[in-house]
Amino acid sequence: MIILAIETSCDETSIAILENKKVLSNVTASQIWEQQQYGGVVPDLAAKLHLKNMQKVLKKALTESQIEQKKIDYIAYTEKPGLVICLQIGKVIAETLALYLNKPLISCNHLEGHIYASLLESTKEWKFPVLASVISGGHTQLYYLKKHLDFELLGQTLDDAIGECLDKVSLFLGYTYPGGPVIEKLALRGENTCPLPLTKLNDTFDFSFSGLKTAVRRIIERKKLENNLTRLNINNLACSLQHTLAKILTFKIKKAFNEKKISTVALGGGVVANKYLTDYIQKFLQNETKNVKLFLPQRKYCTDNAAMIGILAYYKIAKAKKAN
Ligand code: KG4
Ligand code: ZN
Numbered sequence: 001m002i003i004l005a006i007e008t009s010c011d012e013t014s015i016a017i018l019e020n021k022k023v024l025s026n027v028t029a030s031q032i033w034e035q036q037q038y039g040g041v042v043p044d045l046a047a048k049l050h051l052k053n054m055q056k057v058l059k060k061a062l063t064e065s066q067i068e069q070k071k072i073d074y075i076a077y078t079e080k081p082g083l084v085i086c087l088q089i090g091k092v093i094a095e096t097l098a099l100y101l102n103k104p105l106i107s108c109n110h111l112e113g114h115i116y117a118s119l120l121e122s123t124k125e126w127k128f129p130v131l132a133s134v135i136s137g138g139h140t141q142l143y144y145l146k147k148h149l150d151f152e153l154l155g156q157t158l159d160d161a162i163g164e165c166l167d168k169v170s171l172f173l174g175y176t177y178p179g180g181p182v183i184e185k186l187a188l189r190g191e192n193t194c195p196l197p198l199t200k201l202n203d204t205f206d207f208s209f210s211g212l213k214t215a216v217r218r219i220i221e222r223k224k225l226e227n228n229l230t231r232l233n234i235n236n237l238a239c240s241l242q243h244t245l246a247k248i249l250t251f252k253i254k255k256a257f258n259e260k261k262i263s264t265v266a267l268g269g270g271v272v273a274n275k276y277l278t279d280y281i282q283k284f285l286q287n288e289t290k291n292v293k294l295f296l297p298q299r300k301y302c303t304d305n306a307a308m309i310g311i312l313a314y315y316k317i318a319k320a321k322k323a324n
Contacts, residue, residue: 003074005310008090009082009110011041013053016306017065025064026307029053036176047085076313079107106313114268117297117308127263131256136269137163142205155205163271165209172220183238184274190235192243200251246280266295273302
């Protein structure tokens with residue numbers, strides 16, 4: 001089965017071609033350089049750049065896959081959530097291709113795509129039940145799946161997402177967007193020396209990160225006033241922030257283990273590229289669970305990409321075929 005997938009929900013124009021679970025091409029035009037000067041994603045600019053880049057991304061994805069257009073069996077695209085004007089561009093391109101090639105159209109959820117990215121090119125399958133988490137710039141969510149595509153939302157952030165928190169802290173420190181990779185690099189030279197608030201919201205699976213973000217901001221402002229925002233202080237603060245985020249996430253994962261049967265943990269989203277965070281969760285699973293496998297997307301499939309939409313479509317098609 002050959003799937004052409006399109007992702008345009010935010011600031012990446014991405015097209016992938018998959019043969020079942022194998023990625024034949026995954027071409028992404030990133031807008032990071034253009035968006036960086038605004039400290040975040042400007043929707044109008046994102047839409048303009050999707051239109052500018054779409055044709056060359058499509059051409060490159062087709063060429064790299066070495067697949068003839070007539071061999072494509074399905075067209076998949078990100079339906080939601082995301083920036084509406086950007087999603088509409090992906091939808092129109094997908095509908096046009098589906099009409100032109102006379103192939104079925106598969107609409108996909110971006111967040112489900114992030115979770116299914118951990119199955120891309122994997123020889124192993126999830127064992128159910130699965131505890132899944134999307135940790136991205138726009139979302140921090142925990143899901144429970146008893147079977148494929150059966151998403152039960154356990155909890156989510158009530159304010160900022162983890163990625164958003166990292167992006168903002170990077171800006172407070174005078175660095176660029178996206179902040180996650182910046183904080184990860186700074187943290188490598190720091191230590192966990194700054195106590196930061198652990199917002200756990202004990203009774204629920206929901207998260208809250210805005211208080212943590214504000215606490216970090218206050219520390220930065222105080223150190224600036226004291227003329228003491230040294231390289232070492234910045235590195236230590238970055239490390240402490242990562243540590244605190246990892247601890248909060250692991251607290252919720254642990255809560256889920258206490259209350260539910262879980263055989264697999266699957267993580268997805270841009271922040272999952274962070275090795276400190278995933279190592280911390282991996283260590284928890286090794287120490288406190290028996291044989292629970294952690295599924296992570298390869299680093300290149302953590303941030304937004306069309307291959308994750310393609311793999312989600314693959315499982316959706318397989319489920320529909322099974323039902324018939
Ligand atoms: O999944 P994604 O590409 O877009 C959304 O759907 O939001 O995630 C983007 C987020 C940004 O907040 C970015 O700072 C974060 O992922 N990110 C990271 C790393 N790489 C990207 N966070 C922590 N460590 C990283 N290495
Ligand atoms: Zn995303």
